[in-house]
Amino acid sequence: RVVSEFLPVMDSLERALAAECSDEGFKKGVEMIYDTFLETLEKLGVEKVPTEDFDPSIHQAVQQVQSDDHESGKIVSVFQNGYRIGSKVLRFAMVSVAQ
Numbered sequence: 001r002v003v004s005e006f007l008p009v010m011d012s013l014e015r016a017l018a019a020e021c022s023d024e025g026f027k028k029g030v031e032m033i034y035d036t037f038l039e040t041l042e043k044l045g046v047e048k049v050p051t052e053d054f055d056p057s058i059h060q061a062v063q064q065v066q067s068d069d070h071e072s073g074k075i076v077s078v079f080q081n082g083y084r085i086g087s088k089v090l091r092f093a094m095v096s097v098a099q
Contacts, residue, residue: 049082054097063096070098
């Protein structure tokens with residue numbers, strides 16, 4: 001339960017990394033914080049859920065889309081990463097799935 005409370009911090013770091021930034025030193029600093037935080041979660045046994053094939057036991061489909069580039073049932077995009085410890089899902093990945 002405690003680990004779940006830190007997942008929004010990971011989300012914020014991922015959004016910061018995805019944002020445009022002209023200051024390379026600042027961006028490198030955010031990357032270092034993200035990497036350290038990810039390593040810490042991994043030491044606790046936390047891992048991101050895979051996001052290739054849709055699996056309702058670990059994914060929450062929030063959108064279905066037509067896609068010429070993806071087979072039906074494949075994940076097209078990830079809106080929010082999901083995490084688990086072993087087989088216990090801490091948070092489902094919110095995804096878009098090809099029809």
